Amino acid sequence: MADQTNSQLRLVRRPTGEAQPDDFELTKDPIPTPEDGEVLVRSHYLSVDPSSRTHWNAGQSYRGMVQLGEVIDIGVAGEVVESNHPGFNKGDLVVGSMGIQEYGVAHGDVLTVCDTTVAPLPSWLGGLYMTGLTAYFGLLDTGQPKEGETVVVTAASGAVGMVVGQIARARGARAVGTAGSEEKCRYLVEELGFDAALNYKSETFYQQLRDVTPDRIDVIFDNVGGPLLDTLIRRLGMGGRIVICGATSQYNNDVIYGPSNYLALATMRARMEGFIIFDYEDRYAEAREEMIGWMKAGQLKFRENILDGGIADYPGILHRLYEGENIGKMMMRLPAAMG
Amino acid sequence: MADQTNSQLRLVRRPTGEAQPDDFELTKDPIPTPEDGEVLVRSHYLSVDPSSRTHWNAGQSYRGMVQLGEVIDIGVAGEVVESNHPGFNKGDLVVGSMGIQEYGVAHGDVLTVCDTTVAPLPSWLGGLYMTGLTAYFGLLDTGQPKEGETVVVTAASGAVGMVVGQIARARGARAVGTAGSEEKCRYLVEELGFDAALNYKSETFYQQLRDVTPDRIDVIFDNVGGPLLDTLIRRLGMGGRIVICGATSQYNNDVIYGPSNYLALATMRARMEGFIIFDYEDRYAEAREEMIGWMKAGQLKFRENILDGGIADYPGILHRLYEGENIGKMMMRLPAAMG
Numbered sequence: 001m002a003d004q005t006n007s008q009l010r011l012v013r014r015p016t017g018e019a020q021p022d023d024f025e026l027t028k029d030p031i032p033t034p035e036d037g038e039v040l041v042r043s044h045y046l047s048v049d050p051s052s053r054t055h056w057n058a059g060q061s062y063r064g065m066v067q068l069g070e071v072i073d074i075g076v077a078g079e080v081v082e083s084n085h086p087g088f089n090k091g092d093l094v095v096g097s098m099g100i101q102e103y104g105v106a107h108g109d110v111l112t113v114c115d116t117t118v119a120p121l122p123s124w125l126g127g128l129y130m131t132g133l134t135a136y137f138g139l140l141d142t143g144q145p146k147e148g149e150t151v152v153v154t155a156a157s158g159a160v161g162m163v164v165g166q167i168a169r170a171r172g173a174r175a176v177g178t179a180g181s182e183e184k185c186r187y188l189v190e191e192l193g194f195d196a197a198l199n200y201k202s203e204t205f206y207q208q209l210r211d212v213t214p215d216r217i218d219v220i221f222d223n224v225g226g227p228l229l230d231t232l233i234r235r236l237g238m239g240g241r242i243v244i245c246g247a248t249s250q251y252n253n254d255v256i257y258g259p260s261n262y263l264a265l266a267t268m269r270a271r272m273e274g275f276i277i278f279d280y281e282d283r284y285a286e287a288r289e290e291m292i293g294w295m296k297a298g299q300l301k302f303r304e305n306i307l308d309g310g311i312a313d314y315p316g317i318l319h320r321l322y323e324g325e326n327i328g329k330m331m332m333r334l335p336a337a338m339g
Numbered sequence: 340m341a342d343q344t345n346s347q348l349r350l351v352r353r354p355t356g357e358a359q360p361d362d363f364e365l366t367k368d369p370i371p372t373p374e375d376g377e378v379l380v381r382s383h384y385l386s387v388d389p390s391s392r393t394h395w396n397a398g399q400s401y402r403g404m405v406q407l408g409e410v411i412d413i414g415v416a417g418e419v420v421e422s423n424h425p426g427f428n429k430g431d432l433v434v435g436s437m438g439i440q441e442y443g444v445a446h447g448d449v450l451t452v453c454d455t456t457v458a459p460l461p462s463w464l465g466g467l468y469m470t471g472l473t474a475y476f477g478l479l480d481t482g483q484p485k486e487g488e489t490v491v492v493t494a495a496s497g498a499v500g501m502v503v504g505q506i507a508r509a510r511g512a513r514a515v516g517t518a519g520s521e522e523k524c525r526y527l528v529e530e531l532g533f534d535a536a537l538n539y540k541s542e543t544f545y546q547q548l549r550d551v552t553p554d555r556i557d558v559i560f561d562n563v564g565g566p567l568l569d570t571l572i573r574r575l576g577m578g579g580r581i582v583i584c585g586a587t588s589q590y591n592n593d594v595i596y597g598p599s600n601y602l603a604l605a606t607m608r609a610r611m612e613g614f615i616i617f618d619y620e621d622r623y624a625e626a627r628e629e630m631i632g633w634m635k636a637g638q639l640k641f642r643e644n645i646l647d648g649g650i651a652d653y654p655g656i657l658h659r660l661y662e663g664e665n666i667g668k669m670m671m672r673l674p675a676a677m678g
Contacts, residue, residue, distance in 0.1 A: 225602070230597070244601065244602065244604045247602055250602075256599040256601075256602060257597070257599065258569070258596070258597030258600070258601055259597040259601060260596065260597035262583065262595075262597055262598060262601070262611065263564070263583065263586055263595060264613075265583045265611060265613035266583045266614070267613070267615070268613065269613055269615045269618065270612070271610050271612035271613070272601065272604060272611045272612070273609070273610035273611070273612075274603075274604035274605030274606070274607065274608055274610070275605070276605070279608065
């Protein structure tokens with residue numbers, strides 16, 4: 001394949017506020033050759049995540065952080081075109097963290113084979129990949145909802161949020177979602193079985209929240225941050241748990257809005273806690289197995305918002321994530337996915 | 340004693356900002372008569388606590404909240420003058436929550452007899468009463484410091500903070516305190532054995548903090564809130580615990596400063612947690628026993644800042660707590676304590 005090139009998107013400037021086209025550079029390199037144990041994958045779907053933005057800032061490095069000049073790290077679902085690993089054959093569909101490029105190479109040990117008889121390939125990059133796993137471990141391990149308790153999840157129509165609410169219900173808790181439109185709220189209740197969903201933009205939001213949480217809130221799973229988190233903390237119950245998963249409302253801000261109601265943690269003997277999904281790597285398979293069980297039982301549905309484009313279109317598609325119209329897991333479909 | 344009166348301080352207006360003299364009213368009622376099981380106590384020392392201020396706001400009621408017109412609830416050490424409870428005799432010294440008044444009545448079950456051969460009476464209202472118990476359970480149960488870990492406590496020269504640091508050391512952790520003057524910092528290191536103490540007003544505070552926490556911070560025990568808490572969160576380590584005990588910098592503010600670095604909870608898989616001291620009532624005796632053991636071993640010292648005055652002087656003395664000059668547990672000594 002030496003005559004073919006590999007389009008790649010690299011980070012060349014750290015964004016100020018929302019990422020701009022000039023923060024990225026499109027490069028064309030030769031298609032890489034897999035070494036021993038490695039697999040060459042042709043990308044079909046690229047994940048579009050709000051949390052990526054935080055990986056482009058300077059600052060303390062942790063897994064996922066992108067250095068200037070590097071191909072931007074992101075989850076990819078694609079097809080094996082060449083394998084030097086015994087666990088993979090040409091034609092296998094896999095997911096892994098291979099970056100914004102047409103062809104990626106990864107060691108077989110960090111790739112997952114996707115059984116498309118169980119779920120279509122996009123779901124393997126969505127609910128069964130990092131966003132779904134984040135929902136699963138964040139809710140169950142950090143939030144620890146008990147049967148009959150009330151879980152409120154923000155950005156509930158987003159990729160993580162919609163899985164959080166459904167897992168809460170599958171485990172016997174009540175699920176209340178917040179979202180930014182009536183359409184999204186209807187979807188959560190009518191299609192996904194949430195007990196209630198509230199438009200946080202409504203002027204009577206807090207009154208509605210009180211109405212649907214008569215026993216206060218046991219678990220807040222927060223993806224949004226900002227004043228909405230503060231409003232939810234007002235309604236937190238005794239011994240409540242706040243899972244800090246993200247803060248989409250703040251990622252493009254220089255100064256982060258801190259939750260000024262945090263002193264309720266003391267009066268409510270409550271806690272606010274974060275987690276790192278990579279800590280659970282050795283339990284991903286177990287989580288996928290339980291989620292597939294719920295899918296088969298009709299208790300868990302995934303939804304992807306798939307936009308077509310080439311590597312160069314990625315920044316523009318990312319921008320749409322911030323426009324607030326997205327429902328479900330956003331991803332980009334590359335021409336290669338058409339066969 | 341029907342010919343004697345009982346001076347009392349009542350809350351008659353909810354303070355805006357710092358409490359003002361007109362928020363209180365001095366009343367003179369007859370000395371109360373203890374009923375069956377109750378004890379009449381003449382007040383010798385009244386506790387002066389920064390957290391009291393939060394109990395004077397309107398809002399959700401929890402234990403300790405003061406209603407308009409009520410005598411202000413506060414810890415008192417005094418002498419039994421009449422007992423209708425088999426556990427107490429005239430002349431016993433006791434502590435309990437009896438309010439800002441010369442004479443208080445309480446059920447014997449909620450009073451503690453003070454053995455002044457173990458510690459002087461003021462210590463029974465300080466380190467061995469709510470502030471010391473708050474330090475003990477907040478640090479050990481919520482903060483859970485392990486041997487060799489680093490604990491940073493704010494307002495370290497205050498009543499709670501100085502006990503937190505000493506308990507951290509008694510349990511084998513490193514203790515770093517923050518305080519508002521060089522004098523306070525010297526006291527913490529030279530007299531109380533803190534590993535380090537830093538003046539948070541110093542321009543090089545963060546650099547100093549880095550120097551004395553080479554392995555980052557495992558436990559933040561926060562009494563102060565505001566930007567100082569944010570600065571400490573920058574230095575929090577993996578799996579760190581933030582104990583929210585109070586926010587003295589914010590009690591007089593209408594809008595509370597929220598910690599804008601709270602997203603570090605996610606990147607550091609850390610937690611921020613509050614607690615209610617009253618949950619530990621059945622373990623107070625156990626905590627006092629361990630603290631008395633540390634006192635005898637020279638590992639734990641208490642310090643009280645005792646100011647003389649009458650009931651009417653209480654608001655003025657409370658004001659001094661906010662001036663930032665106080666070291667240790669502040670309390671007021673009434674004329675009755677002189678015999």
